[in-house]
Amino acid sequence: MTRTTGSAASPSRPPALHLEAPPMRAAAPAEPYQIIPAAPRPRTAQAFQFDAPVYRRPSASRRVMGLVRRNTRLAVDHRVPGDGCRHGWYALMGGGFVCTSDGFAVSSAPAPLAESLQVVPPTVDEPLPYRYAKLSTPAPLYWRVPSAAELADGTSTPVREHAQGAHFVALDRTITVGDQELGRTVRGFWVRMRDLEPKPMPTMHGELLRGAEALPLAFVHVDEAALLDPGSAEIQGTATKFARFSVDRFLTHDGRDQVLARDGFAAWADEVRVARARARPEEVGADDQWIHVDLDQQTLVAYEGDRPVLATLVSSGKEGFEPPLGLFRVHKKYTTVTMSGPDPDAGTYAVEQVPWTMYYWGSFALHGAYWHDTFGNVRSHGCTNLPPIDARWLFYWSTPSLPEGWHAKVGLRGPWVYFTRGDSAPTGPAPASEPSAPSAAP
Incomplete structure (x- = not known):
């Protein structure tokens, strides 16, 4: 009889591991092992001012070429010599220069900002960014x-x-x-x-055009327009505000003008606004982008050379605040900008973060308007109000575009803007000197 010790469940010997045997020989690596250091983080310029300036040159002249919103980070190329900046100038990868004593800090890691200083960037893929x-x-x-x-x-x-x-x-x-x-x-x-x-999203939006044959195009600008039997005053139906139709020709019935649609019905001319084709001004090149604003009809048509691409309604300056007539050129683009000033009715006004703003002379601009939905009628303090969806379309259609991460760009040569009243052309372009331009507002 054999005596055993320990637990009856304990094996008498270790279990086999069933592992493959190691090779008898192993080839040495071709090269010694190396410890590869991690790639250094690229340096970036982080904006600390609400609107931090980007300059054209690293110079004390401080000519601004754009603005960047707080906490935005831009890729830095290298440090450059310059004057007027105590802590040094840096060139940006995409062009322009930033001063580390004026709105920016350069480092390889983002610096945390207090919650009270953090800025939520605009939602640029929506008509209303806020x-x-x-x-x-x-x-x-x-x-x-x-x-x-x-x-x-x-x-x-x-x-x-x-x-x-x-x-x-x-x-x-x-x-x-x-x-x-x-x-x-x-x-x-x-x-x-x-x-x-x-303030909800305005309901008005324009019409993308397939060519000159799409014009004239009529937009209803009253709450409800009567649809008439052509050549008479007999009402056949109604059209709601901002409905649109292609125009065949113009008629008169008992001294009141009518607009005849290509579909056969008519409407009273004073209940619609008609966007018409306009000849390209001789200063505008055959491939240039340009925008025509008809102040009598309160319409806007955007062109690529001689081809119209967008038609919509606007609200320009009311009496005493009319925009200037003539040919201008967009020289500043702001994703959003705040406007304020005196108002004859309310006393003052302050309108924060006006979207898709393009200045063409002094403080006169085309921009989106979120505070009303009365397009097709004069309203503003001098600027030309657009439905936000159309203002955004024009902002991204027009060249040059904003560099990635920038909130605004100034000193550019953007699309032409042509303001007319009636059928006659203005006498010529407005003065080129921006400082003499009067103030305008939304």
Whole structure:
């Protein structure tokens, strides 16, 4: 009898591992092992100002060529000699120069920003890059998040100012404090959501054109237009605001003008706006982009040479704020820009982050308008208001485009802009001197 010790479940010997035997010989590596260092991170210029400037040259002359929003990072090429910048100039990969004493810091890693300084970039793939609203007056704007007690007070330390006149804001986030919802504006101020009237996307949009045969094109600009039996006043139906139709010819019935559609019906001429083809000004090249604005009809047609590509309605300057007649050229493009000034009715106005803005003379511009939907009628303080969807289309259609990461570019030679009234052409282009141009606003 054989005696065993230990647990009955314990094996008497280690189990086989069943591993393959190592090779008897192994070839030595062709080269010694190397420790490869990680590639250095590329250096970038990080914007710290709300709109940090990019300059044309590394010089004290400081001629700005563009703007970059806070916390945007741009690839840096190398440090360059220059004057007027205490901490040094750097060339950007895409062109231009930044000063590390003026809005930028250069490093291989992003520097964290306080939450109060962080800027939400515009949503550029949408017609409206932000949420917009009208602020009631005299609603408070807070420079920091107020406490519940400060919200109830409405006049204590965190109140920066009280809204006056016509005040529109752009929002980038919302939070809740106590039982109240607050919104933060793009510039970092806080408002009570109950003081806001949201501004939805305007319903008007233009029409992409397939060629000159698409014009004339009529747009209904009243709430409801009567559709008539041609040559009479008999109503056959109605068309809603912003409906459009191709025009065959123009008629008169009992002294009142009518517009005859190619589909056979007619409409009263004063209930529609008609976008017509316009001959290319002789200063405009055969392949140039140009934009015609008919101030009488409140229409805009964009061209590539002699080919029309877009027609839409606009709202230009009201009486006393009319835009200049003549031929101009876009020289600044801003993804968004804030406009403010005096208003004869409200006293003052402030319109934050006006989208898709293209300046053509001084402070006169084409831009999107989020605060109204009355296109086809004069309204503005001098600028030409466009439906946001069309303003965005023109912004990206027009050349030159903004470099990646830039919020604005200035000093460019963009599309021509031609303002006319009636059938006669203006006497000539506007003066080239920007400083003499009067102020304009949305």
